[in-house]
Amino acid sequence: MTLEPPFEEFISQPFVCGAFGPDHDQLFASLVSGAPAPVSVLHDDDRAKFAASTSAGLERTDAGWTWGRYVARRTTASDPSHASFDLGLAGFWPARPYPVVHTDWLGTQEIFFRRIADTTYWANRIGPLARLGRLPLTPDIEAWRAFLVVSGFWGGRTPFREITRLSAGEQLVWEIDGATVRTHTPRWLDPQTYDARPEDVADALEAAMPDPDRELVNLTLSGGLDSRLLVAALMRRGTALPTAWSTPHESGLEDDLVLSRTVAQRAGIRRIEVDYGVEDWVRERRTTAARLEHATPMHNWFAPLAAAIRSNSPGSTLVDGLGGDVLMKYHGAPPDDHAGDVLGSVWNALGGLGFRKSELFVADASQKWERQAHHAWRAEMQTWQEHPFAETALRLLTRTRRSIASAPFRVFGPELRVITPLIDPEVVRVVLAVPPLPPDDRDLRRHVLAHLDGTLATIPSTADETHTSNGNIVERGASSATSARSLVSDIRDVPEVDALFIPGALDKFAAREGRGTIPWPLRRAATLADWVETWRARLDQIDFTV
Numbered sequence: 001m002t003l004e005p006p007f008e009e010f011i012s013q014p015f016v017c018g019a020f021g022p023d024h025d026q027l028f029a030s031l032v033s034g035a036p037a038p039v040s041v042l043h044d045d046d047r048a049k050f051a052a053s054t055s056a057g058l059e060r061t062d063a064g065w066t067w068g069r070y071v072a073r074r075t076t077a078s079d080p081s082h083a084s085f086d087l088g089l090a091g092f093w094p095a096r097p098y099p100v101v102h103t104d105w106l107g108t109q110e111i112f113f114r115r116i117a118d119t120t121y122w123a124n125r126i127g128p129l130a131r132l133g134r135l136p137l138t139p140d141i142e143a144w145r146a147f148l149v150v151s152g153f154w155g156g157r158t159p160f161r162e163i164t165r166l167s168a169g170e171q172l173v174w175e176i177d178g179a180t181v182r183t184h185t186p187r188w189l190d191p192q193t194y195d196a197r198p199e200d201v202a203d204a205l206e207a208a209m210p211d212p213d214r215e216l217v218n219l220t221l222s223g224g225l226d227s228r229l230l231v232a233a234l235m236r237r238g239t240a241l242p243t244a245w246s247t248p249h250e251s252g253l254e255d256d257l258v259l260s261r262t263v264a265q266r267a268g269i270r271r272i273e274v275d276y277g278v279e280d281w282v283r284e285r286r287t288t289a290a291r292l293e294h295a296t297p298m299h300n301w302f303a304p305l306a307a308a309i310r311s312n313s314p315g316s317t318l319v320d321g322l323g324g325d326v327l328m329k330y331h332g333a334p335p336d337d338h339a340g341d342v343l344g345s346v347w348n349a350l351g352g353l354g355f356r357k358s359e360l361f362v363a364d365a366s367q368k369w370e371r372q373a374h375h376a377w378r379a380e381m382q383t384w385q386e387h388p389f390a391e392t393a394l395r396l397l398t399r400t401r402r403s404i405a406s407a408p409f410r411v412f413g414p415e416l417r418v419i420t421p422l423i424d425p426e427v428v429r430v431v432l433a434v435p436p437l438p439p440d441d442r443d444l445r446r447h448v449l450a451h452l453d454g455t456l457a458t459i460p461s462t463a464d465e466t467h468t469s470n471g472n473i474v475e476r477g478a479s480s481a482t483s484a485r486s487l488v489s490d491i492r493d494v495p496e497v498d499a500l501f502i503p504g505a506l507d508k509f510a511a512r513e514g515r516g517t518i519p520w521p522l523r524r525a526a527t528l529a530d531w532v533e534t535w536r537a538r539l540d541q542i543d544f545t546v
Contacts, residue, residue, distance in 0.1 A: 001101035007291040010037040013414035014055035014067050017128060018092060020048050020099060020174035021119035027132055031121055034128050035525035043092075047097035048176055050092050057417070061327045064093035067124075068109035070409075070420045072210040075357060080171060085186035086425055090124070099120040099174045105186050106396065106423055108322075108405040120179035122172060129163055131390035136540035137162050139532075144544060148524045150351040152296045152403035155380055156181075159531055168397055188429040190387060196433035200327075204430040205233040205448070208421035209433045210317050213238040218309055219319040221246050221271060223259030223462040225445040226422060231267050232452035233421070234319065242319070244271040245309055250281065250301035250478035252515075255462050255469050262459055272312075276304040281477020282486045286522075286530060292410050292448030294531040296403045299411050301476070302372045306412045317417045320408040323400050324422035324445065325463065327431055330391035332442030343378050343385055344393045349440070351520065358521045362545070366521075388436060396423075475515050482520050484509040487526040494529040496542045501525075 015037045028049050032039055037053035042065065043308035044050075052058050052065065059076070066077050066089040077083035080102050083091045090109035093100045101113050101122055114129045115510045123129050130137055130171040143157035156164045164181075166172060171182045210217055212234060219234065221227045221244035234242050246260040257273065266270035276284075284303035292299070309318060320428040356370045356511070384393045398425075408418045419425055437444060461469065476482050488510040492498050498506075507520065532542060 007287070008036070008410075009415050010053045010055055012055065012417040013057035013409075015039060015053045015124060015414075016051070016058070016065075016092070017121070017123035018043075018048060018050040019103060019121050020121055020172070020179045020338065022046070022542070023049065023119050023147060025117060025119070025133070027116060027119070027121060028135055031123065031128055031132055034131055035123075036125060036128065040062055040485060043094045045094070045435050048092075048094050050094065055414075057236070057414070063092075063095060064091055066091035068104060068409075070104075070108070070418060071424045072208055072419050072421070076470040081184065084169060084184070085188075088423065088425055089125075100171050101166075102171040103166040103168070105169050105189070105425060106323075107166065107170070107391055108407075108409060108423070111166040111172065112158060112163050113166070113172055115179070118178070121198040126158060126160070126163060130160060130535065130538060135162075137535070137538050138541050139539060139544070141544055142372065142376070144528055145369040146376065147528065148521055149303055149355040149370050149373045150377075150389055150403070151298055151398070151520060151524055152399070154377060154398050154402050158337045159535075168401060169266040173193075184188055186425065188425070188432065189393070191432045194433055194435040196430050197409040197452045198434060198444065201430050201434060201448045202443070204424075204427045205229060205421055205452070206236045206428050208419075208424040209233050209237040210319065210419055212242050213236050216313065216316040217242040217319060218316050219244055220305070220321065221260045221264060222249075223256035223263075224321075224325070225443075225449065225461050225463045226241070226321030227260075227451055228263055228456050228459075228461070229324060229445060229452065230319050230321055230421065231263060231269065232449060232456050233361055235267060235269075235451060243267045243313070244269055245305060246271060246275065247274045247276070247302070247305040248474065248476060250476055252473040252476050252479065253469055254472040254474065255467070258470065259460065259462060263456060265454075266455055266459060272308075274305045274308045276301065276476060278475060278477045278480045278482050280304055281480075282483055285483075285486070285526075286490075288411065289527050290534070292406050294527055294534070295410075297520075298403055299407045301478070302411050306416075309412065310415050314415075318408070318412055319419050319421065321422055322405060322472070323396060326390065326392060326395040326400050328392075328444035328448065329463070330395070330442060331389060331431070331434065331444040332437035333439050342390045343382065346391055346398075347377060350395075350399055354519075355521055358519055360502060360519065361500050362502055365500065389432060392432075450455040463544055478485045479515045479518055481512040481514060481516075484512045484516075484522075487518065487522050490529045491522075494532050496532060497525055497529040497545060500544055 032051050039051040039053045041051045057067050066083050068090045071088050083089040084105050088104045090103050103109050113125050138161040140161045169184050284300040288300040358366050387393045488506045
């Protein structure tokens, strides 16, 4: 099953695209005409071109344009560094010494680019670039193997060898001899002094919130600590109350729902619960993959919640806790059993260990592909191993920016205005200036919550190491027989993906009756299969066993 665009409406944030270079083949016009939303050409000279759709999220500065604002403050960016490092914005600046397009400091605001002849074309969606021109495209085999391991791509890799993604803090710059990628890291990401306290983080979070007295504010509320921090900060920010929205976890466990009800009651805020079932999970698996351009197999269980908020609260601001579990959970030295190899322990947590044990793929593929992906990831990330908060940095720069960031920005947005205070550069700067906590008490979130709202801090959380599930399970899709058969069917429909599996390995899932664990590699492979079918007509050399 394949889907045709458009999958999303560019309301709160724009679709943007551009070109650096002479554009002799006049492909920029094709890029504009093939855009997923009506666009206008806003800049056009012999060095750079830029077009964007109409959106409140497209902001004009004195020297360029910015978009993707996920911080509440409305400060206008003065230059690329100010935009990226201080305001979390992506942007295009045509008249500096050289034209520049850039992502934000963390790389959550996606910019993809493709070189054709002597021109570099770019956009914030892959699809229009992949459809550009008549040349066939090649699957990035190594990138897809890494995808099968950790549920996403990292660095500059994308599903296509010909298309690259700007990573954290990167800029695409047009110089005399062509387009060049430059990387800039904000100084505050590597703290030199520790001059902040948990109460300073509480103040920074409050300042990072939208004002519920001036705009309609919704927030996603679970049983964890991140959303609870946001509730407490919003309650201090204004007198008007936000509306909380909750949905059950795809695992079927009811713990999040039970605890979120308690938090909402204690805070005195309205809470709306959006449920879903197995059929919703199966249907949204494909539509969400298409919406996310197959960047990750995750987040389909958020789709009913996102649709409900978009439908019932259009024009509102959604506050989401993206990054909180990473930013503050590992605020100190790791326990002794992980201290020797932080890179290795983080890699295993990201999916490496589970993939090695999967025993689904031909020959020794699980071990071989995992080793290749681990080696490439370690080579790219090893500079962060000596960071005082290495686990935080590694997770932020890998899973948060590539697999998790798509939930608020690509599932809830671009229709809704999404604010993510826990990756606000000012909040991150203050958090990293708090001295490391002891290994047995290194989750900074409880300390911050105690300063924001002591009553909410006393409520148990699913994030507590002592948390024990109440055991109540309602099947919602992630472990159902129907879901397993759907995944297997998609894989078997694509011979190039089916060939990756040991003969008979898929049979037990296709024949399953009742609930049971569905391995993540199976979900990832089904996403790969859907991608192949979506792009088959444009692909060359479809062989993932090479």
